[in-house]
Amino acid sequence: MAKILIGTCGFYYTDWLGPVYPLGTKKEGYLSLYAERFNTVELDYTYYSMPKAVNLAKMLVDGGPGLGFSAKAHQSLTHKIDPNNWKAEAETYREAIEPVMQAGRLEAVLFQFPYSFHYTTENRRYLRDVLSCFQGVPLAVEFRVADWYTARMIEGMRKQGAALVALDMPDLAKLPPALDVVTAPFAYIRLHGRNAGAWWGSDEVARYDYLYNERELEAWLDRIRRIEVQADRILVYFNNHARGQAVQNAQTLLEILKRAGLGETSG
Amino acid sequence: MGNINRAVCHLNIIGFRAAVAAQKDTALRGRPFVVAGATGGRALVLDLSPEALREGISPGMALAAAERLVRDLPVLAPDPASYAAMNREMEKIASVYAPIYENDQFGNLYLDLTGTARLFGPAADCASRILREMLERVGIRPAAAVAGNKLVGKIATRTIRPMGLIQIQAGGEPDFLVHQDLCLLPGMGPSLLRTAAVTGLREIGELACLSDGEAIALFGKHGRRLRDTARGIDDSPVVAAFLGERRIEKHLELAEDTLDFDVIRGALMFLAETGGIEMRGQKWGAGAVALGIVYADGVRVEGQEKLRRLCVTDRDIAGVAERVYLKAVVRRLRVRSITLTLGDLRPLGWSPDLFEIAEDTKQRKLQEAADKVRNKYGLAMLTTGAVLAASRRGPALALPGVSNA
Secondary structure: OOEEEEEEEOOOOHHHEOOOEOOOOOHHHHHHHHHHHOOEEEEOHHHHOOOOHHHHHHHHHHHOOOOEEEEEOOHHHOOOOOOOOHHHHHHHHHHHOHHHHHOOOEEEEEEEOOOOOOOOHHHHHHHHHHHHOOOOOOEEEEOOOHHHOOHHHHHHHHHHOOEEOEEEOOOOOOOOOEEEOOOOOEEEEEEOOOOHHHHOOOOHHHHOOOOOOHHHHHHHHHHHHHHHHHOOEEEEEEOOOHHHHHHHHHHHHHHHHHHOOOOEEEO | OOOOOOOEEEEEOOOHHHHHHHHHOHHHOOOOOEEEOOOOOOOEEEEEOHHHHHOOOOOOOEHHHHHHHOOOOOEEOOOHHHHHHHHHHHHHHHHHHOOEEEEOOOOEEEEEOOOOHHHHOOHHHHHHHHHHHHHHHHOOOOEEEEEOOHHHHHHHHHHHOOOEEEEOOOOOHHHHHOOOEHHHOOOOOHHHHHHHHHOOOOEHHHHHOOOHHHHHHHHHHHHHHHHHHHOOOOOOOOOOEOOOOOEEEEEEEEEEEEOOHHHHHHHHHHHHHHHHHHHHHOOEEEEEEEEEEEEOOOOEEEEEEEEEEEEOOHHHHHHHHHHHHHHHOOOOOOEEEEEEEEEOOEEOOOOHHHHOOHHHHHHHHHHHHHHHHHHHHOHHHOOOHHHHHHHHOOOOOOOOOEEEO
């Protein structure tokens, strides 16, 4: 039986005051409150600013011993790649996550590449090189464009032992296909919402502004059931963070899985 | 392109025979093993477990070479009864969700899920449920793809194999196909791949970009069709055909009742030629050959032989038909008519030559050449010596006198 961990992409949103955190909660208190609900979190601040070991060590304490962390790779490794400097950035990032690794609480490092990152020889070479800088670290890779989904890439992920992220997103041309393929000892699922109208040309909040209904989440039950046969752990993160919808959906999915008596589920 | 209104789910059990064997014998799970049609030097690997694949063994490899790669390699004989049982179980599950499904009996099922969304939800969710049922009820884990047509579904399952689920959205086919390796394209055998490699074509998208003229210049008269395949174009329907339902019947009324076995032999070959070319034209092979024989006094006898291997060439069909005839005809009485039935028809698959011994391949190539001539100039233009000799022995076998039964 796989261990199924459910959480959200980020926890540090001011618009969660009210829907998720009690009004008046100080920012320093967000993580401990979050940890009361869920056992895993995907850190997204590590994408916007290069993380520091000291901050992550503090988060280990704030989150309490039961909270596991996935961390989004810094943008210098995925969106703004400087050919002359990315190796140094990778090294810095690798050192920063060390305390979480040492504590045995790092679920995965997520490399989420942008829509502009296409399946070219140069990009494939870069992907291979950057992943190889993270030997020993559980890795997950998310592409945002359909042309990456080739047999060669999937086989490469298997060889690398990196998880190819299964996505839930709007059904739009050019976006990745819906795909459940386990390429690592663990599986990584991200639910971005299905707001097709706001996917292009809107800000980050509007793009992910979506609330899944119960039927949509129940459909994930079969998918998770099948994935758990092949993976030791399944990480599920909701990215539809606007107004705390991700929290609502994560809790609903937890209830659905518990009702189905599925694996060892924990939020 | 995938039709926006169509939803076809392709279930592909990679290494079907090996998967069935592992499901039946749990001791085999996680171990390298192969299925081979025979033992000894000339035997070939028909199928293998994923672990054997990782050891460097591949389908079509000589068994002796496989045994050199893995010491004490378990070699299993084919088990048609278990394959049939597994197919029945899979069809049971498929029939719950799909009003029409097609099963080639070798681990490929196509389910037409068009219009079932109101009953079972979106096609991908429905496919997910089917996969779960297959896992829980029969312990099999296919790769599954939901797409607008069978062709794209087939390529998609090849992309993610050995297991998993993928959905190619309507309109998303070009982006999905563009960088796939050409070898994933159904019909691209070693010879076509060599031709493609000469001109530097490596990906499906590169083939899809060819103009009509370029495709024909490169791949001959089938070039345009191949190029269209690379574009994901496939209008073929999911055909509801089940085990034992497909058959081709050919009837020959002899011009004169006869006991002359040379004439009978010529007649059987002639029926094999007329039935065989039709069967191969649909890319089927026969799993059974049956004869219905009517004596001069109007009494009818029948005989049938089920085959362990698909019968494909005229020579093979006629050979089996002769055996059946000799078993069925016990009266010393003249024969008036013969009906040949090619039954239990199954798809030949994309590259049947992979699994055949050299002699078979030679015969297949000869057959293909003969079929080309007949398709171009007519059946009567090319026939075997047996038929010709029989037609010259007397008026009994007056050609052509065959009809669809």
